Amino acid sequence: MGKGKENFDINWQCGLDRGCLHAGFPNNMTRIDTVTVIAPGLLGASLAFASRERGMVGRVKVWARRAEVLEACRTRPWCDSVHADLGEAVADADMVWICAPVGRIAALAEQAAPFLKPGAIVSDVGSTKAELHGAIDRIRMPEESVYVGSHPMAGSEKSGFEYADARLFEGRPCFVTEGDAPNRKATEAVEDFWTGLGMRVTRTTPQLHDRMVAWLSHVPHLTAVGLSRTLAAAMPEEWMQYAGPGLRDTTRVASGSVEMWRDILDQNRIEIGSALSQVITTLQGFERALKAGESDALVEHLTRAKAFRDALGQFVGPSTPPVDSA
16 A cells, blocks of 8 residues: 555645635635526535525525426525526526536536526536546636536435435535636635535645545445445345444445446546555455465454544544435
């Protein structure tokens, strides 16, 4: 791990703007007149709920594909108007949040672009960024309108606007990413928005973002999926009744949205594949030591793993209810 960690540290230092790390509500934040949420799932609805509760926005407009979602959102206190027409939904918005699965974000941005007002800021909550920035940077935006990438590391294994939580983002990390022609004012506005929701915000490049979340989120998810898939195929179903919280906690993120994760795995496949190869190598080493009865090597594996997990606790805290932070 030594060489890999050295490379990771170098990239961190080159790509992360830790000087822009925010904490607490920005006292000089300008109240946003109109925000549009496109595809209000858990994150989009929670974003709207939290920003309205904190008095950060004056009006929230919602667009969704399904009429039943629009009708249900209409009754929520965080929603001021619902729109079946995407152009109508974004026409007068100062900030547009695209909260669809990452595979649909660029297409929605392109559909919305002709209707944006000059100076509008478009952002998202997607879990991958390099491919997304490449696609959106090619879209013709109105004068002074700009896309700034966002990835709040918060969520739940539950999906849907009905699970909206105004406290979902508090204390959680959030990445903000810029394209090839960054707009400092727009980037800072997006950073201030997430800070206002209680997040710890860090600015980085799309490429470094994807490398980091491959390790922090995507490979851990695949590891849980791999274990769940193996158990489903190899373990008698009646054994499940004897499982304890260890198995539950180890596999819980495997309950995440299949549609969302399909897009993530496709768009970040290179970084995920690289990280996953190292996990497989580690497991193979563990397997060899186990078969050879090399107890000292096994203890070394366990000791290093325990040290990492104990250190992780100071950043993410103790075990919490199920969270899928893709």
